[in-house]
Amino acid sequence: EIVLTQSPGTLSLSPGERATLSCRASQSVSSSYLAWYQQKPGQVPRLLIYGASSRATGIPDRFSGSGSGTDFTLTISRLEPEDFAVYYCQQYGSSLTFGGGTKVEIK
Amino acid sequence: EVQLVESGGGLVQPGGSLRLSCGDSGFSFSSYTMNWVRQAPGKGLEWVSSISSSTRYIYYADSVKGRFTISRDNAKNSLDLQMNSLRAEDTAVYYCARGGSGGTPVLYYFDYWGQGTVVTVSS
Numbered sequence: 001e002i003v004l005t006q007s008p009g010t011l012s013l014s015p016g017e018r019a020t021l022s023c024r025a026s027q028s029v030s031s032s033y034l035a036w037y038q039q040k041p042g043q044v045p046r047l048l049i050y051g052a053s054s055r056a057t058g059i060p061d062r063f064s065g066s067g068s069g070t071d072f073t074l075t076i077s078r079l080e081p082e083d084f085a086v087y088y089c090q091q092y093g094s095s096l097t098f099g100g101g102t103k104v105e106i107k
Numbered sequence: 108e109v110q111l112v113e114s115g116g117g118l119v120q121p122g123g124s125l126r127l128s129c130g131d132s133g134f135s136f137s138s139y140t141m142n143w144v145r146q147a148p149g150k151g152l153e154w155v156s157s158i159s160s161s162t163r164y165i166y167y168a169d170s171v172k173g174r175f176t177i178s179r180d181n182a183k184n185s186l187d188l189q190m191n192s193l194r195a196e197d198t199a200v201y202y203c204a205r206g207g208s209g210g211t212p213v214l215y216y217f218d219y220w221g222q223g224t225v226v227t228v229s230s
Binding site: 001033035037039044045046047050056057088090092095096097098099100101 | 169202212214215216217218222223
């Protein structure tokens, strides 16, 4: 099973700042089958990125994904108030696993 | 608009059974892989099970294999999860989620999620 480790566990930033979230896989993720989700308290997860770097429908371009192999990154270029949430990565290249999440909180 | 609605959650004793259902509207249900994902209170997301559009391919997480059974009825646009031998650690919100279609892998990303149904396993 591919284990996904997300870091940091919590990221404290101010609106307007840049957020960089990491997702590291225990083995190479084939075909860059890596997705990112956003979940706000009491809400359903929302797909942000799939295929490591493709934005899902309706996702603002301040969200971008990059990486391949075992190292992947989600970048939020300028944090908006609605971006403070928990972010999960998910690999679907070998079975299916989620990372433990990164909470982006207001500093 | 795609809409997924789960039902069937509730309180059940350890060792008991529960059947969850998920209905849809707004897309061609029979063309898509469907999935169950759960989230324990205050915890992260955990994939539970996936079923291909034709029901030919079915996958389970090790944590539920042998206890849970996923099924679908494309004529009724419905997805089910039969959960037996329930344990305290199965307590979670269970989400129905849409996967891929048209030849994509069965194990894929999830682009639409239902609101979830709460399962509590406790005596």
